[in-house]
Amino acid sequence: MKKKIFITLGIIFALACTSAVAIAVSMMNAPKHPSDYHIGITYEEAVEASERPMLAVFYVDWCGYCLKFMPKFNILSKLYKNKYNFVMVNVEDEANSKLVEDVGIAGFPTVYILDPKYDNRVLMPNLIYQDLGKFRVELDRYLRIRGLLDKASEK
Numbered sequence: 001m002k003k004k005i006f007i008t009l010g011i012i013f014a015l016a017c018t019s020a021v022a023i024a025v026s027m028m029n030a031p032k033h034p035s036d037y038h039i040g041i042t043y044e045e046a047v048e049a050s051e052r053p054m055l056a057v058f059y060v061d062w063c064g065y066c067l068k069f070m071p072k073f074n075i076l077s078k079l080y081k082n083k084y085n086f087v088m089v090n091v092e093d094e095a096n097s098k099l100v101e102d103v104g105i106a107g108f109p110t111v112y113i114l115d116p117k118y119d120n121r122v123l124m125p126n127l128i129y130q131d132l133g134k135f136r137v138e139l140d141r142y143l144r145i146r147g148l149l150d151k152a153s154e155k
Helices: 002-029 043-048 064-079 094-103 132-154
Strands: 054-059 085-090 110-115 120-124
Touching (some): 043 054, 043 085, 054 064, 064 085, 085 094, 110 132, 120 132
Parallel strands (some): 054 085
Antiparallel strands (some): 054 110, 110 120
């Protein structure tokens, strides 16, 4: 009986150690800053390719919320790669200062749907972009509305 208990405890200990090592390795390889993610194209490229709206995230590297948001942004970039242009804008980069001032950033991350074709901006509230399901509903809603605008402009 004692032998079975020791064997069981040994197996549990081995599994716990293996899990701890796997977690430590994944944390070592995990991105440490939002800019470590390389998602999408530049803002300038997205404006030139205005046949699609863009989903832009405005971030700073020291923001923990920005870092936490990036995996969701990455998932969305794969799900909507043919429907939106994905853009990451580092607010602290001087090259982006005019855009940042124009858009009006109040916190981090700030997520917008920007549509150069219709000169339209939709600010996504954090209650929406924190929930992947709700976020997808809003992205799909925007695409439906844009489709209606496209049809109306064809007439």
